[in-house]
Amino acid sequence: MTPYSKDFPVSWEELHRNARALSWRLLEQGPWKGIIAITRGGLVPAAILCREMDIRLIDTICIVSYGAGEKGDGVMKQGELNVLKGVEGDGEGFILIDDLVDTGRTAAKVREMLPKAHFATIYAKPAGKPLVDTFITEVSQDTWIRFPWDMEYTFSTPLADRQAK
Numbered sequence: 001m002t003p004y005s006k007d008f009p010v011s012w013e014e015l016h017r018n019a020r021a022l023s024w025r026l027l028e029q030g031p032w033k034g035i036i037a038i039t040r041g042g043l044v045p046a047a048i049l050c051r052e053m054d055i056r057l058i059d060t061i062c063i064v065s066y067g068a069g070e071k072g073d074g075v076m077k078q079g080e081l082n083v084l085k086g087v088e089g090d091g092e093g094f095i096l097i098d099d100l101v102d103t104g105r106t107a108a109k110v111r112e113m114l115p116k117a118h119f120a121t122i123y124a125k126p127a128g129k130p131l132v133d134t135f136i137t138e139v140s141q142d143t144w145i146r147f148p149w150d151m152e153y154t155f156s157t158p159l160a161d162r163q164a165k
Contacts, residue, residue: 004144012148018122018136019045023052025134026095026120033093036061036117038110041099044149045122049097059087061096061113065106081109091117100145101128101135 026032026049034057037046043060050058062085091114100123101107107128111119123145124135139145 004142006140006143007146008139008143009146009151010148015044015122015148016048019048020052022120022122022134022136023049025136026118027053029118029134031093032095032118034058035095035097036087036091036114038063038096038098038106041147042097045099046097049095049120055095060085061087061110063106063109081105083109083113086113090115094118095120097121099123099147101125101132104128104131107131 022045030053032053032055035046035049035055036059037043039060039062046058049055062083064082064084065080094114094117096110096114096117096119098106098119098121101119101121102125104127107119108131110117111131118133119131120134121132122136124132124138125141125143126138127141129135129138
């Protein structure tokens with residue numbers, strides 16, 4: 001059984017607009033030395049922030065926190081944290097970026113690794129929100145966010161046809 005009862009699809013346009021809004025907020029708090037993206041979700045927001053904020057120095061923390069869900073359910077479930085690649089230093093002067101803070105498990109781990117970094121996400125859920133310095137949109141804990149890189153365009157059955165069944 002999945003802990004997610006709500007579905008929140010995000011379009012490329014919405015993601016870009018929210019990443020730009022995040023950039024506006026972060027520009028006011030700079031200057032910044034660079035950006036550290038948490039892979040993989042933080043890569044696209046990092047690219048947008050780098051462009052909007054004219055930042056050229058970018059690095060990554062590679063961490064795996066989600067594993068495959070039950071066969072065929074399409075929902076990922078958090079598993080053990082596995083740091084594949086870290087960065088040197090304590091993060092001072094850097095923005096640490098991810099697409100989302102969910103339970104806060106990954107956030108707590110990267111905070112431990114880079115305690116002086118400014119942690120920013122586009123989306124924040126209540127359990128992880130206290131670990132983030134700046135975010136744009138809060139969503140409920142029981143919401144699964146479907147990012148544009150995880151979706152493809154397919155036919156959608158009209159709602160009236162779904163009710164008829």
